[in-house]
Amino acid sequence: MSLAKQHDWPANLDYKKQSVEVPGTKRPGQTGHYQNSAWGLISLETPNSFQTLPELFETGYKASKDKPFLGHRPRISTTPLKYADHYKWQTYGEIDLRRRAIGSALHSMFATGILGGGEFETIIDLALHAYRKVGVSLYDTLGKESVEYIINHAHLTVIFASASQIPALLKLSSRVPILKLIVSIDDLAPEIKTVLSAWGETRSVTIKDLRQLEEEGRSNPIEPLPAKSEDVATLCYTSGTTSTPKGVVLTHGMLAGGTQSNLYGTHFPDGGVLLSYLPLAHIYERIAELLTIAIGGSIGYFTGDPLRLLEDAQILKPNFFPSVPRVLNRVYQSAMAAGRAPGVKGALFQKAVQAKLQKLHATGDNTHFLWDRLVFRKIQAVLGGNLQLVTCGSAPISPDVMDFLKIAFSCDVVEVVFSYGMTENVATCTKVWPKDPSSSGTVGPPQPCNELKLVDVPQMRYTSEDRPYPRGELCVRGLNCFKMYYKDEKNTKSTVDDEGWIHTGDVAAVDECGRFKIIDRVKNIMKxxxxxxxxxxxxxxxxxxxxxxxxxxxxxxxxxxxxxxxxxxxxxxxxxxxxxxxxxxxxxxxxxxxxxxxxxxxxxxxxxxxxxxxxxxxxxxxxxxxxxxxxxxxxxxxxxxxxxxxxxxxxxxxxxxxxxxxxxxxxxxxxxxxxxxxxx
Structure with a gap:
């Protein structure tokens, strides 16, 4: 059975009962435990569930070995800066060979003691899941103090970085003596590599580029190492606000399970294409890419220039566009500005909007044979014209904007994570059901892998007994939820309790349909x-x-x-x-x-x-x-x-x-x- 078929929506969905409160779970001062009404609560023991990230990759590989996997727009010239009008692709088969080469080279260096020495053997992401190494992401905007802290705290002996970041890392090297190797993701011109290598020698840091590392791995290949669901896959450091960054420990099972959960109810065509423009260190983007890999889809990366994002989309013509409110709000504002045009054009736009909104709110159907052809096709063309799924996550978005995006794109537009779509639960907590006519303003019911509850916040006068809707601090638990911050018992105990519930700091209400809505924050930290x-x-x-x-x-x-x-x-x-x-x-x-x-x-x-x-x-x-x-x-x-x-x-x-x-x-x-x- 295909993954898409396996995770189809059940027949006769009841939109008025999207989650259920499990009988016997309610306690004083909190609601009962809410679970997804369509799927129930899944676990790693659920049949056909992914257990590890290499298993997830192998599934995509078997489905699409000779099909496009990773793509980018080649740069034609630097002066002036110009990119090709097409994407260049590498297949799943080609990427499989590269991940084995990179993994083999690094595994050899860890095995011989050139690298490593900390609690975890730490390297970059995808190819290296296959060799039971732990990846640590470094945001380039963290600031040098946070970068220094993370390198020392996580005991990073090797860092993969773009060429432009290498000088900053070398300047920092005297304060991070554990760093032994920097691998440039970009090809280095011979003269630049010579200069950087000489500089690195004075700091006891070796400089290589990715191609060199791959050549070393190909000359001494090693078979991938089997992983277990409980093995640590990555340390994701959350950006600090009043303190140092916290390292979220995520296992193979947590990431694979979160991906599995997101597959439920997700329809993605064969050969479906994701447009990737969000930071790869961001957990939201990582889950979106893992989802695409699991079904053998393709990932096209934008040029890196936000001003070229729409141009990239029009060339790539993606089916899947994971996004954030900031970008989607701009689409909305541009469309509404065009809709205020005087005369017949503006009047036609307003009539089309009202007609589709009325149909959406009455039936949940966001398509219209006439208005899609006359008006909204132009808006859809802005992002390539082939969208089938737009997800909005990382922060909240206005209900009015969500409603407009649904009628403008005429595809599934769903809010998948909110401020509690945090690293700690691999950006998986709730998801709005497609074709729900009144979902805008809510974040939907629990994901299949999660159960939620609300705990009283008496100092803010929110209680589980409030009417018409129970209110309280949102707590989440499930196979995707982290258990600890790395070497940080104090913050661990303040975030996750003895029963495995993550206390998110968000205040939520649950409505009569079993959908959750964020209404406040427990703490004075907001997003x-x-x-x-x-x-x-x-x-x-x-x-x-x-x-x-x-x-x-x-x-x-x-x-x-x-x-x-x-x-x-x-x-x-x-x-x-x-x-x-x-x-x-x-x-x-x-x-x-x-x-x-x-x-x-x-x-x-x-x-x-x-x-x-x-x-x-x-x-x-x-x-x-x-x-x-x-x-x-x-x-x-x-x-x-x-x-x-x-x-x-x-x-x-x-x-x-x-x-x-x-x-x-x-x-x-x-x-x-x-x-x-x-x-x-």
Whole structure:
């Protein structure tokens, strides 16, 4: 039986009962355990389940040995930069030979003691699963301190990197003496390789490129080593907010099981193509690629230039587009701008949108014979015209945008992970059912591999007894869920309990259909639309060091890609800035003049510049910077309910007090200088 057939939806799906609360599992202070109503709860013992990542690769290999696997657009010239108008492919058979060569070479070096020595033998990803090595991903935006910490913490003796990253690694090498080998993923010109190798010798680091490593492996081939489901496959370090990065320990069984779960209800054509543009270190992208490999599909990589992403899509014509809200929001905004065109064109667009939305909400069907041909075919062509599945993950997205994307693409558009689609559960937790007419705004029922429950959060007045919907902190458990952070017992105990439940920090509600919806956060850590986590209190503390700031409340919305804030300025500093802007002396006691200054955009801009200087001085990253501010002369206080007795901001009360002003700031749109980009 094919994988697609094996995981077909059951007949007569009941959209009003998408998950079920298991009888006898409810306890005081929490709901019962919710499981997927269509599939139940799967495990590694479920028939035909993947146990390891090499097994998953072998399945795809057998189905597509001589078919395209990995593809890219060749670069034609560098000056000017130009790429071919086609993709160049390597087959599953060719990649199998390469993974064996790379794995053989590295295994020999570990076996002879040239590399290794830590608890795990650590190397790069796909080909190396076959030789029971542990891969560790390094985001290139982590910063040198985090990179240094991860190399030492995970005992990395070999790193695979693009050629442009090698100088930075060599500069760091004196602080990471365990590093012995750097392998350039890119081909190195002879003169560059000579320079880098000489530099490496002074640091006791060998420099090779991937082709050289493959040649060594081909001359001394070693058969792949059998893996077990409990073997560690990778350490994925989550970017730190208030502390150092945490290494999530993921086994073969967790990754294979998460992939298996995502196959349920997923329809992918023979020879289906995925467009890969998300960072390969991101767990969401890794699961999407494993899913494609399991069914013998093809993966086409974008050029690396976000400005060429649509051009890449139009050449590749993908069937599967795993994406994030930031990109999909741009598609939506561009389409809606075109729809506001005057005259017949704009009227036709609006009529088509209303007709399809009405049909979607009534039946769940997002296709329309007439309007798809007349209007939406052009939008579909933007991403190649062959889409069959668009997934949105990593951060939340507006229900209105989701509804529009469904009718515009006329294919399955589903939200698969939310802020709890974390590394700790291999980006697998819930998934919206296709053709659910009222799913937008929810994240669907549990995945087949997961069970969920809600635990009371009394300090925020969320309880499992709330009506009409139970509410509480979302907890998830299943074969895909991690058990520990690497060498970090404290954070492990604060995240996963003795029964294996991951406490996500998200507050959720479960509706009458058994679908979950995220409504709040337990902690003051939230995720922006592009997937970046921000620790709001940490950012406030950094800004509070700025002389102009008496008090500051930093606000984030997970549907937005940037932060805004309310600033209560120091009167003396405000008076000084107001004097410069107005061209006349303003005193700290002149309340009327200060109130006028607070409404002056020039004053707001001047204060924001001072805040930005302080933030950059303290090392805040781009996505952590406040981009717009409202100035208030009313302090946060215990009396107005915005401060606790210990002088901490009551976040929800502060938000409610300034809701109109905060909404107005976001209504202005993203500042032109705000380009934090997706999570790498």
């Amino acid at each position: 922006l639309a592009q997937g970046e986590y921000v620790a709001l209190e940490k950012i406030e503390n950094m800004y509070s060091a700025c002389p102009v700031t008496a008090q500051i409340y930093v606000h984030g919305d997970s549907l937005q890609s940037y932060l805004i804030g309310v600033v209560v300025p120091d009167p003396i500093q405000l008076a000084s800035i107001a004097s410069k802007v107005a061209g006349r002396r303003v005193t700290p006691q002149d309340t009327t003049a200060l109130m006028t200054a607070a409404r002056d955009q020039r004053v707001r801009d001047a204060i924001l510049r001072e805040l930005t200087k302080e933030a950059k001085k303290n090392g805040l990253q781009g996505f952590e910077l406040v981009k717009r501010i409202h100035i208030s002369l009313e302090p946060f206080s215990v009396d107005n309910g915005t401060l606790t007795p210990t002088m901490k901001i009551r976040r929800k009360d502060a938000e409610n007090l300034y809701k109109a002003e905060l909404d107005a700031l976001y209504a202005l749109g993203e500042p032109a200088s705000s380009h934090p980009g997706p999570k790498l």
